[in-house]
Amino acid sequence: MKRRSFIAGSIATSATGIPMAQALQPTLYVPPEESPHQATFMQWPVSRKVYRDRTFLQMVQQTIADIANTIAQFEPVIMLADASDHASARAKLTDTIELWDIPTEDLWCRDSGPLFAFSGDELVVSHIQFNGWGRKQVHERDSKIAERVAKRLGVRIVPSGLVGENGGVDHDGHGLLIAHASSWEIENRNPGRARDEIATLLLKAYGAADIVWGEGVWGQDITDYHIDSLARFTGAGRVLINLPEDPDPYDPFHTAALETRDRLVAAGLDVEVIPEPFKRRVKDINFVASYANYYACNGAIIAAEFGDPRTDELARNALNRHYPGREIITLNVDPLGELGGGVHCATQQMPEV
Numbered sequence: 001m002k003r004r005s006f007i008a009g010s011i012a013t014s015a016t017g018i019p020m021a022q023a024l025q026p027t028l029y030v031p032p033e034e035s036p037h038q039a040t041f042m043q044w045p046v047s048r049k050v051y052r053d054r055t056f057l058q059m060v061q062q063t064i065a066d067i068a069n070t071i072a073q074f075e076p077v078i079m080l081a082d083a084s085d086h087a088s089a090r091a092k093l094t095d096t097i098e099l100w101d102i103p104t105e106d107l108w109c110r111d112s113g114p115l116f117a118f119s120g121d122e123l124v125v126s127h128i129q130f131n132g133w134g135r136k137q138v139h140e141r142d143s144k145i146a147e148r149v150a151k152r153l154g155v156r157i158v159p160s161g162l163v164g165e166n167g168g169v170d171h172d173g174h175g176l177l178i179a180h181a182s183s184w185e186i187e188n189r190n191p192g193r194a195r196d197e198i199a200t201l202l203l204k205a206y207g208a209a210d211i212v213w214g215e216g217v218w219g220q221d222i223t224d225y226h227i228d229s230l231a232r233f234t235g236a237g238r239v240l241i242n243l244p245e246d247p248d249p250y251d252p253f254h255t256a257a258l259e260t261r262d263r264l265v266a267a268g269l270d271v272e273v274i275p276e277p278f279k280r281r282v283k284d285i286n287f288v289a290s291y292a293n294y295y296a297c298n299g300a301i302i303a304a305e306f307g308d309p310r311t312d313e314l315a316r317n318a319l320n321r322h323y324p325g326r327e328i329i330t331l332n333v334d335p336l337g338e339l340g341g342g343v344h345c346a347t348q349q350m351p352e353v
Contacts, residue, residue, distance in 0.1 A: 029207035032173025036352040044081035047105035065092035111165035113348035134188025160205040172233035175209040180216025214260030234322035277308035291315035293342030305330035
C-alpha cells in the first residue's frame with residue numbers, strides 16, 4: 001500500500017506541565033539520534049498482502065539491503081525477519097548483519113520498532129503502540145515487534161498510553177519535540193484524547209519539556225503526514241526542513257509544510273530550508289522526495305538522492321554543515337519514496353549504554 005494513497009476536570013501539574021502523578025514517576029530520556037548507537041534495527045519486508053507485485057517487493061527488499069549494508073560499515077545492524085525469510089534476506093545482506101527471528105510484514109522500523117529510552121541508567125523501551133497507521137494496513141506481526149525485541153534483549157517495557165508511530169514525532173534530545181497533530185489527534189489512534197493530553201504523554205515518553213505542534217494533514221496519506229519527512233532536529237534549537245521552492249497553494253501538504261515552518265520559526269528555532277528536488281527520477285505526484293528523511297548513525301549520515309544534481313548537492317552541503325565530521329552518504333532509495341517514506345522511516349537506533 002502506498003503511504004500517500006487516500007482523520008474533565010483540572011489536574012495538578014508540575015513545572016513542566018506534566019501531571020503531578022506522572023511527574024513523580026521515574027523520568028525517561030530518549031537520547032538524540034546523532035548520539036552514539038549500540039546498533040541499528042531494521043525490518044525485512046515480506047507481506048504479499050502489502051506487496052502484491054512480487055517484482056516491486058524484490059526492489060524494495062534490495063533497497064532495504066542497500067541501506068542496511070551501508071549502515072553496517074559504521075555500526076552493527078540487526079535485521080528482523082521470520083526465520084523462514086532468513087535465507088532470502090541473507091542473500092542480499094552482508095555477513096556482518098545479524099538476523100533475528102522476529103516475524104515482520106513491512107519495513108517501517110521507525111514506526112513499529114522499539115523506541116529506546118533510559119530510566120536512570122536502565123535501558124528500557126518507551127512503548128508507543130503501533131496499530132498499522134490507524135488500522136490502514138495489516139499489522140498482526142508488526143504491532144508486536146517492539147515487545148518482541150524488548151523481550152529478546154531482556155529490557156523493561158514502559159507503556160506510554162499512546163497509539164501511534166515514532167516517525168510521527170521528532171526530538172532533539174534536549175527537551176523539545178515537534179509533531180503534526182494530524183498523526184496523533186485522530187480517532188483511529190487516540191480516540192477521545194485532546195491534544196494537551198497527547199502532548200503530556202509524548203513529553204513523558206521522550207523525557208522532553210515542550211512540543212511544537214504543526215497541524216499537518218488528516219486523511220490524505222497513510223501516516224497522516226509524519227513530521228520526519230518534513231522537518232528534523234539536527235541539534236538543540238536547530239532544524240532542517242524540506243520545502244518546495246514553488247509551493248502549490250492548492251496542495252494540502254505544501255500549505256501544511258509552510259504552516260509548520262512558520263510555527264518552528266515563531267518558536268525561536270534556527271530553521272534551514274532544503275529545497276525539494278525538481279528534476280527527480282520518479283515523477284509520480286504521490287512520490288515522497290524528502291531529503292529530511294535521513295538517518296544519523298555512528299560517524300555518518302545516510303540520506304537519499306533523487307537525481308536532481310542541483311538540489312542533491314544543496315542537501316548534501318546542508319547535511320555537511322549540520323553534521324560536521326560525519327561522512328555524508330547518499331543512496332538511490334526511490335522504491336521507498338514510491339511507498340511514501342525514506343531512510344529514516346526504515347531504521348530505528350539503539351543508543352549506547
